[in-house]
Amino acid sequence: MMQTRFVAAGALLATILMNAHAASAQGAPDVTPKVLPDRIDDVPDADGSPFPCFDNFSWRAFIALNWPALEGPENRGMPDRTKKPGDSGPRVWETYKARYEVFAPGAPEPKGWTSYEGANPCGGVDNETKTLSAFSHFADYNQASFVLGRLANPLIDQSKMYTRYEVRFSREQFESIVDPNNKWYIKQNLPTAAKPGTFKDGSVEIKAAWRVLNPGDGTVRSRFYINKAMVFDPVATDQQGTVVCNEHEIALVGFHIVIKTKLRPQWIWSSFEHVDNVPPRTDEPDAKAVPVRYSFNSGLPPQVVAPMPAPGMISETNRPDPNLKMQVIRAQPIQPETMQMNRNYWNLPDIKETVWANYMLVMTQWPRIPGTPGIGNAGTPFPTGVSSTLANTTMETYQQRNGRSCIECHQEVSNSLGRDFVAFMGFDATDPVQQAIAATAFRASSIRAANATRNSPSLDSVRGPSRTALDDDPSVQALVRILQEP
Template identity: 35%
Template sequence: MKTLVCFSMLLLGLANLPAQAREATQPSALATSLSCQLPAAAPAAGAGQTLFDEYSWQLFVALNWPAQDGQRGSPDCTKQPGGSGYTVWQTYKSVAEIFLPNAANPGPWDSVLRAKSLGLINIAALKNTNQQERVDQAVGGWLIDQAGNPTYYDIAANETSYDYIVNNTFYNANVVSNASSIKFPNGVIEVKSSWRILTSKDNASRYLNMIAQVTTFDAQGKPNGVAQQLLGLVGLHIITKPVGYPQWVWSTFEQIDNVPADPSTHGSYYDPAATTVNQSPCNWNTQGAHPVCVPVSGTTFQTPDPLTRVTAIDSATDKVNATYRADPGLKNSPLKYYQLITTQRPLNPNMIGNPMGTPTPTLSANVTMESYIQPTSSCMACHSMATPPKSAIKSDYSYLFKFAQTPGATPSPIKE
């Protein structure tokens, strides 16, 4: 793939960055249950947490398998999970590739994969605004790591989702906002990812990582340029719509060093010596209906110290994590340094009079994406309110249409 060649050349010019430490690609000879293929079906409604968590891990492994060159969304099963090159989900179409300026048709699915470029959101919550500049975490301020760098976000969709959007011209804000109904087909997958800049103090082999262009900011939080950086994956939401689940199934993973289980040790976003919460470069006024960012004059980036996990990982989920992370097939893979936080799904997906289907578990929060609303965070509850721009119609649990463009309008500078 042309893009991968370009990335190899790019690495030569990044001598000041830590070496990209993905394991060397070797033919797969795994005597394990790990599979490069997505699970054929979700567990039956009412199944226990363990079965759904195993389903989430199967998704995570398959989506993080290296993709075939020139074939978006297809795994190269001769390689190992988490091996070098773009993963399957990284070849999905990003919002920047789906929603083009002037609502142009985004073209065929298997277009050439271009270099990644990530932007940080510093606007109000995506679910509460029509602004389209960047990809936000769910609610709240910027998330700054212990190195003083912001966290970056991206959203992508698989071919089934892409075809539904393109075939219905829903990349056009006027069309999707006037739609009488929006209902994605079964088989849709959306992925939301969060990334941090890896410095010389980080062990890059503990991260699924990539070289990408990122927006840079001044001390007041204003964009002031772009730079090539080595990024490490710190959070991953995997949202699937399998048969039998009109409310979708919601899986969320984190890199294990984000917030350590032992509060006396440091983490990427945690300092045990910190005693106060500092959410610079904004003071967050949370008295109203939505958080309001009040810029701090003259400030520099600071970490929200201490960032902690509000809801502990369920013991059943912890056991599934331990099993998969110890799998011999992940021995030389960065995937062993990730953990499932939870799998949220509807307990009663088809109950008449219960459109939400009873979200189970009630809460679901990724510390890198719902950092400031962990005590009340629910993926299903949040996404149940999703609508297209300037429309009250529900958009089937997807916020993708917030990025839809209008023909002839000044294009929103969506960052991939």
């Protein structure tokens, strides 16, 4: 009997030690605000409110990504550890690969991570030069749309300038795309539900929203992170008959961070905004108290969510109208514990007197029950629902009340199609030149044959002359289904 007890006790001790080792390996949740050039790797489950754990993860990522970067192509994605967040210079994320460096017309093989070589949408511009443009020159103007196969809904600030968007991604995500077994920059190689693809753990994707500044526009520049960029000029392009980009100062107003981790394979989703974007909903800082003006709100009635602007998508045939400035509000209040984490970071010595004290976390979302990753598993996102702040006023301006969250949307438009929650590949991947020509010729001959047999109208008269390959992409169709829900 005594021996049996010793065996049982030994087994129990072994179980306790194994569990302790597992907990130690996983790590305790980190809720302590710190200013470091390294983000937190992951967020394990823990007792108590989860918001401090995940919001601290978001802020640590925000600081690490916005740390001044080392210079030179060989140092892409690396922080300059001799500097602090308030020092000058490009930020770490700004040295990540831009979408246009990886997805170019004709699907050429992208240059390596430590290279800035390759075509640039502005033409004749080195990719080390910050560029706000796209090979489809108005793609970076538009938000999401209710119209099948089209982007739409630009956002115009109170200076009558269009908000511009930029997407960049880390080395892990880049290497997943260009892996010789993947080559996801080629449209026909994109993952599918039957043959899903998975990105490397540690992949980081950034989407930034920028205001384009002009002299005399009244912006208090000391309140923003400001850089310079070559910015596509549609008016000059139209007048000169060739692509024209001009250098402008640009101010960061919105910042999405999406990070794939080992414990959260459905990615952790974080969204930041500048505090001067819109009036406060509850206890957020108020630009009027400074006093400075809001970037996207007049400060006058009516204070309602901006309607989707007419005439919709900005494109080659529908040029920007600079007089349609938008009246934007925040539809949902920021979670109280998230606001407390904002204040904790704003009061840190290395943040307090810098522009970064003017940026706030508006939400973090994560998979609460990750389970086994797969095309049908969204990981039970949290928080979710119309009562949660799951929208950035600069990026989901017109979708703040649709009740869908980041993970839920990307589950339908990306992960369910085998693309691991990454949506932009379906929009950006192209066919090699010869394949594209052959496919276009085949479609044209099929349409002519169909028209001859049933006397039906031409494709252009049915679908409009601006129809593109995006109309038939399943990611776009899924996104439209979501946006059309009441």
